Each structure stands twice: as C-alpha cells, then as structure tokens.
Amino acid sequence: MKYCICYLLLLAGMLEINARRHRAKVNDKLPITLYYEALCPYCMQFVTEQLNPAMIRQDRLPYTELTLVPYGNARENEAGNVACQHGVDECELNAWHACILEHHDVIESLKLIACMMRSRKNKLDKCADRYNINVTAVKDCKKSRSVDDILQKYxxxxxxxxxxxxPAVAIDNVYNDQEQEYISENFDAAFCAKYETKFDKKLPNCA
Known part of the structure; x- marks a missing residue:
C-alpha cells in the first residue's frame, strides 16, 4: 500500500511537470502576421512554398500566433468600395479567405487557404473535401454579405x-521593409532566429 501511494505521488508529480512544460510551450508563441492577396503570384509562392511548409511540416504553428490578412494592395474609395490589384476575381477570393478565417481556427484556415492558393480559381470545395473540413459557415458568410463589407476590417x-x-510579413508585431526579401525566401530560418532571440530557446529542426 505504501509503495502504491508513493507511485501515485510520483506519477502526479510527473504529470504536473509535463503540464507546466506544455503551458510554457503554449505561452511562448511568436506573433506572425502575413499581409497578402489571393492572386498575387509572389503571395501564392510564399504561402505554398514557405509559410505552409514551415507551419505544418516543420511544426512551427504551435509556437506561432499566426494572423492572415487577405487584402494586399487593394484600395478602398470613400464610398467603401474595394478595388483589388488583380481585379474582381481577386476581391472575390480575398473575401472567401476572410470568411474562412472568421469561421475556422488557424490550423484549418491555413490548410484551406494554402490549398486554394495553389490555383487561381476558387477550389474551396475541393480543398475542404481533401481535409474533410465542413465549410457551410464559410459559404453562408460569403453569400450573406458583400465583398466590401467582408474585407473592410482587413x-x-x-x-x-x-x-x-x-507578401508583407510582420514578425513579433514589427514590420521591417528591409527584411522582406530575406523573409520571403527564407521564412523558416527567419522564424527560428526570431523565436530563439525572443524566448532564448531553439525549436526542433531549427539550424
């Protein structure tokens, strides 16, 4: 009986240590904000070849406070009408991305958006089927509101x-124009370096 009690106390202590470690990981998140537009070739390349692989394959997402802002070089006139750099189709896709972000968590949103940005057409249904994600709320969002209204906050x-x-990337809530070329071509390395500097720890698979 004594041994049993000692074992339970030891087990409880180990669980508490693991819980503390888990809480530390959750709290130590590096803010990353991506300003982009759906049909910009450079944005499409960055999301599919840099951001998504780093967040998903390199597992940076648990250590990231990721914010996606689908607006880019669009312009809004005094009446609140939005004109996008690559035309009406881009405004439509930006709005789809915005509705995804409003109705899904960051993991599902990134999966859907990265999948959609491999094409210049709306592949929402195909991407949703691929990841088994219900996008009914996304469709309701897009159907019930104007593009201008959806994009206003972005x-x-x-x-x-x-x-x-x-693409424009702010790391730790700071946008540095001089660093954009390096970040756009070496996002994971930039993320690792900033994370280590901020939290004094090196993430797995960081060089």
Missing amino acids: AVATNRVPHSGV
Whole structure:
C-alpha cells in the first residue's frame, strides 16, 4: 500500500511537470502576421512554398500566433468600395479567405487557404473535401454579405502597415521593409532566429 501511494505521488508529480512544460510551450508563441492577396503570384509562392511548409511540416504553428490578412494592395474609395490589384476575381477570393478565417481556427484556415492558393480559381470545395473540413459557415458568410463589407476590417489592418508590396510579413508585431526579401525566401530560418532571440530557446529542426 505504501509503495502504491508513493507511485501515485510520483506519477502526479510527473504529470504536473509535463503540464507546466506544455503551458510554457503554449505561452511562448511568436506573433506572425502575413499581409497578402489571393492572386498575387509572389503571395501564392510564399504561402505554398514557405509559410505552409514551415507551419505544418516543420511544426512551427504551435509556437506561432499566426494572423492572415487577405487584402494586399487593394484600395478602398470613400464610398467603401474595394478595388483589388488583380481585379474582381481577386476581391472575390480575398473575401472567401476572410470568411474562412472568421469561421475556422488557424490550423484549418491555413490548410484551406494554402490549398486554394495553389490555383487561381476558387477550389474551396475541393480543398475542404481533401481535409474533410465542413465549410457551410464559410459559404453562408460569403453569400450573406458583400465583398466590401467582408474585407473592410482587413483594409483597416493593412492600411496601418507601410508596406511596399506583398507578401508583407510582420514578425513579433514589427514590420521591417528591409527584411522582406530575406523573409520571403527564407521564412523558416527567419522564424527560428526570431523565436530563439525572443524566448532564448531553439525549436526542433531549427539550424
């Protein structure tokens, strides 16, 4: 009986240590904000070849506070009408992305958006089937609201950042125009370096 009690106490202690470690990991998240537009070739390349592989394959997402802002170089006139750099189709796709972000968590949102950005057409249904994600709420969002209304808050967020083009990436809530070329081509390395500097720890698979 004494041994049993000792074992249970030891087990409880180990579980508490693991819980503390888990809480530390959850708290140590590096803010990453991507300002982009759906039909920009450079944005499509960055999301599919840099951001998504880092977040999913390299498992950076648990250590990231990721924010996606689908607006890019669009412009809003005084009446609140949005004109996108690559035309009406891009505004439509930006709005689809926005509805995804409003109705799904960041993991499902990134999966759907990265999948959709491998094409210049709306592949929502195909991507949803691929990942077995229910997108009914996304469709209701897009059907019930205007594109201008859906994109309005993303316009506000984007206009706060003096970016010179997209993709534009802010790391730890700081946008540095001089670092954009390096980040766009070496995102995972940039993420690892910033994370280690901020939290004084090296993540798995970081060089």
